Amino acid sequence: MLKFYACLIWTLSLGLDVLSQGDMVVPTPSRVVQSKGVHVLPDMLQINDENLPEYSKDVLKQWVTKELKKNLLFNAAGNDITFQRLQNVPADSYTIDILNGIKISYSSDASCFYALQTLFQLVDREAGTVANCFVSDQPKFAWRGMHLDVSRHFYTVDEIKRYLDLMAHYKFNTFHWHLTDDQGWRIEIRKYPKLTQIGSVRAQSLVGHASNNPEVFDGVKEEGYYSQNDIREIVAYANKRYINVVPEIEMPGHASAAIAAYPELNCLDTTVKVVEKWGVFEDVFCTKPQTMQFLKDVLEEVCQLFPSEYIHIGGDEVPKAHWEKCGNCQKTMADHRLKNTHELQSYFIREMDVFLTSRGKKLIGWDEILEGGLSENATVMSWRGTSGGIEAAKKEHFVVMSPTSHCYFDHYQGESAKEPLAIGGYLPLEKVFHFNPIPDALEPYQANYILGAQANLWTEYIANVKHLDYMIFPRLLALSEVVWSTNKCDYEQFIVKLENKQLPFLDEKGVNYSTTHRRTKTEVVEKNGQIKIVAKASNPNWTVEISSKGKPSMAGTGSSFYDLKPTNFPMKELYRVETKDGETVVGVDTVVINNQPFLGKKWTISPEPSEHYSGKGAVSLTDGIIGSRPWNGKEWLGFQTDTITFTYDYGQDGRHNTIELNLLEASSSWIYLPKKIRCTYYKANGKKRGSVEIQAYAERIGFVQKKAKYAKVEIQVIMDDKIPAGQPGEGQKPWFFISEIITLP
Numbered sequence: 230m231l232k233f234y235a236c237l238i239w240t241l242s243l244g245l246d247v248l249s250q251g252d253m254v255v256p257t258p259s260r261v262v263q264s265k266g267v268h269v270l271p272d273m274l275q276i277n278d279e280n281l282p283e284y285s286k287d288v289l290k291q292w293v294t295k296e297l298k299k300n301l302l303f304n305a306a307g308n309d310i311t312f313q314r315l316q317n318v319p320a321d322s323y324t325i326d327i328l329n330g331i332k333i334s335y336s337s338d339a340s341c342f343y344a345l346q347t348l349f350q351l352v353d354r355e356a357g358t359v360a361n362c363f364v365s366d367q368p369k370f371a372w373r374g375m376h377l378d379v380s381r382h383f384y385t386v387d388e389i390k391r392y393l394d395l396m397a398h399y400k401f402n403t404f405h406w407h408l409t410d411d412q413g414w415r416i417e418i419r420k421y422p423k424l425t426q427i428g429s430v431r432a433q434s435l436v437g438h439a440s441n442n443p444e445v446f447d448g449v450k451e452e453g454y455y456s457q458n459d460i461r462e463i464v465a466y467a468n469k470r471y472i473n474v475v476p477e478i479e480m481p482g483h484a485s486a487a488i489a490a491y492p493e494l495n496c497l498d499t500t501v502k503v504v505e506k507w508g509v510f511e512d513v514f515c516t517k518p519q520t521m522q523f524l525k526d527v528l529e530e531v532c533q534l535f536p537s538e539y540i541h542i543g544g545d546e547v548p549k550a551h552w553e554k555c556g557n558c559q560k561t562m563a564d565h566r567l568k569n570t571h572e573l574q575s576y577f578i579r580e581m582d583v584f585l586t587s588r589g590k591k592l593i594g595w596d597e598i599l600e601g602g603l604s605e606n607a608t609v610m611s612w613r614g615t616s617g618g619i620e621a622a623k624k625e626h627f628v629v630m631s632p633t634s635h636c637y638f639d640h641y642q643g644e645s646a647k648e649p650l651a652i653g654g655y656l657p658l659e660k661v662f663h664f665n666p667i668p669d670a671l672e673p674y675q676a677n678y679i680l681g682a683q684a685n686l687w688t689e690y691i692a693n694v695k696h697l698d699y700m701i702f703p704r705l706l707a708l709s710e711v712v713w714s715t716n717k718c719d720y721e722q723f724i725v726k727l728e729n730k731q732l733p734f735l736d737e738k739g740v741n742y743s744t745t746h747r748r749t750k751t752e753v754v755e756k757n758g759q760i761k762i763v764a765k766a767s768n769p770n771w772t773v774e775i776s777s778k779g780k781p782s783m784a785g786t787g788s789s790f791y792d793l794k795p796t797n798f799p800m801k802e803l804y805r806v807e808t809k810d811g812e813t814v815v816g817v818d819t820v821v822i823n824n825q826p827f828l829g830k831k832w833t834i835s836p837e838p839s840e841h842y843s844g845k846g847a848v849s850l851t852d853g854i855i856g857s858r859p860w861n862g863k864e865w866l867g868f869q870t871d872t873i874t875f876t877y878d879y880g881q882d883g884r885h886n887t888i889e890l891n892l893l894e895a896s897s898s899w900i901y902l903p904k905k906i907r908c909t910y911y912k913a914n915g916k917k918r919g920s921v922e923i924q925a926y927a928e929r930i931g932f933v934q935k936k937a938k939y940a941k942v943e944i945q946v947i948m949d950d951k952i953p954a955g956q957p958g959e960g961q962k963p964w965f966f967i968s969e970i971i972t973l974p
């Protein structure tokens with residue numbers, strides 16, 4: 230026992246030692262062994278470039294002269310930095326040995342580049358020193374991706390290059406370039422010039438959410454496309470940095486911009502314009518031979534422009550309404566003996582799969598390509614959770630994990646009311662950091678089919694680089710830990726790395742990162758039927774204070790607690806939570822508690838909420854916190870079932886005159902008010918006392934039951950079975966979201 234104890238202490242002290250020695254590298258290398266002392270870099274670095282790949286040589290020269298502000302000389306006898314290429318070692322692995330000089334060993338040109346990125350982070354540039362240490366490192370996943378939607382908003386060649394530079398520094402190797410969508414076609418196709426002449430220009434854009442009523446437009450033209458020369462330039466720029474560019478040409482859905490340019494691609498004889506709002510639209514590519522040939526012609530040019538083995542064909546969110554009505558599509562179904570339009574979609578994808586395979590490429594698509602049967606060579610990008618990825622891996626198809634739950638960087642990262650408008654969702658830094666791309670449901674051999682993961686950035690609400698930076702950073706760094714590191718540090722240490730080393734680096738690069746992670750993690754929790762505020766600083770070196778008008782302030786290092794006594798405070802109370810780094814206030818949060826007699830009491834919920842939107846369980850409904858709008862995940866319970874029942878059993882006669890429900894309506898996120906709500910009251914003997922049924926017409930809705938006494942109350946929520954046509958998620962089950970049930974005497 231004693232031995233174990235001593236061993237534990239040794240491990241802990243080593244950990245702290247490593248940290249204090251300035252190990253601030255992101256993503257965390259597989260192994261870092263620190264030794265005593267530092268190596269002082271001379272003013273003239275003599276570098277042996279015998280085994281130094283050409284691009285790494287450029288990168289090193291740039292860094293030494295521009296960032297380190299020293300001189301360098303490449304010569305065969307130099308020994309300040311030496312390089313060695315190793316055979317028979319894992320792909321993209323490298324080591325850095327620092328002791329009286331720097332020795333870098335690597336397995337590939339790419340890993341030499343990665344070794345340099347690590348070295349740049351190890352060096353204390355101000356002091357001109359680097360701590361003696363030994364680093365060995367290799368990537369966890371082969372697909373380390375970042376995505377960018379340039380259709381909804383256009384980004385210039387230089388802006389893309391800057392994005393690639395930042396990705397490369399954090400060892401990402403895949404850029405998924407979403408080039409076409411309803412709102413803009415952004416890639417020049419020589420055979421079809423109208424795609425960019427007409428399809429790349431949108432007259433104006435919707436202001437605010439897709440669900441806003443009435444709709445308001447900005448009247449500002451959004452246009453731009455990449456010429457084939459631009460594309461070649463970007464691909465070459467990326468490849469130099471060991472980033473593969475995977476182009477996405479969306480089909481058969483998200484096709485409005487193409488159809489606006491060439492109306493004959495459509496099923497119906499209607500005019501379509503480049504779409505000015507956000508959502509899912511019914512104008513999809515027809516499956517007639519002319520349209521199929523058009524798409525193969527497009528892919529032919531795409532295959533020539535992009536050396537990538539993978540070509541992304543989209544395949545998501547395809548409304549089938551036009552296919553159902555179209556004589557040509559009905560003929561395709563008859564000719565190929567397809568039973569329904571799901572099989573028609575599979576047929577469509579299979580045609581593209583065969584075409585791409587014939588060109589030596591591999592098809593990758595969103596997980597909808599599983600519906601109606603997965604094409605033989607297809608790789609699946611799992612976005613609607615991980616279940617599509619699990620299904621594909623079990624069928625021995627390759628998978629890239631990109632679930633909305635952990636990888637959608639267009640979602641809010643902090644309390645939505647304080648953040649720039651986003652589509653919805655809630656994806657804080659910590660959740661990205663804790664993502665595991667390999668689901669437990671897979672056997673080890675199936676897990677080999679998971680190529681890796683990527684984050685997606687859809688840009689409906691992101692119109693410029695400043696905002697783009699804000700959504701991507703620092704979440705990109707957390708994802709780099711997920712996809713690269715075989716020995717991820719813990720989250721607290723990650724925050725220390727951010728604050729001490731990485732954010733100052735991003736400052737130098739002019740990156741407008743979010744500081745949402747600095748906010749104190751405040752939670753309202755229930756313990757023995759009592760509600761408490763618990764506040765915890767994100768950085769272990771910071772302190773937290775909670776105060777409330779007329780009440781003493783509570784302070785603590787790292788974390789702080791505040792007990793709430795329901796009887797002692799008014800209906801609404803504001804708590805101030807302040808985080809300090811020494812004397813500097815790092816962040817101020819407020820927590821508003823809505824009092825009620827049921828505060829902290831638990832309703833019984835059936836069925837359980839979805840695992841992705843389960844809040845704190847039942848106590849979320851009575852924790853005094855009304856979910857914020859635009860919504861984010863944490864204050865809400867979400868359900869995707871037909872009926873949800875909430876019951877509260879007094880055990881004896883009770884009475885509350887009003888019961889108020891706080892619900893959410895956000896059609897762009899597939900969240901709807903229920904079709905109806907039924908509230909039933911029961912007597913102590915179990916007999917029905919009475920019931921009320923109402924239409925849910927608003928997000929805040931109440932029942933009044935003035936005179937009755939009852940022992941049990943049951944609230945049944947009944948949902949529509951399908952999301953209506955023309956809405957995002959058409960035909961899917963709608964979600965029901967609730968944040969609070971307030972009972973008033």
Ligand SMILES: [Zn+2]
Nearest residue numbers: 496515555558
């Ligand atoms: Zn058709």
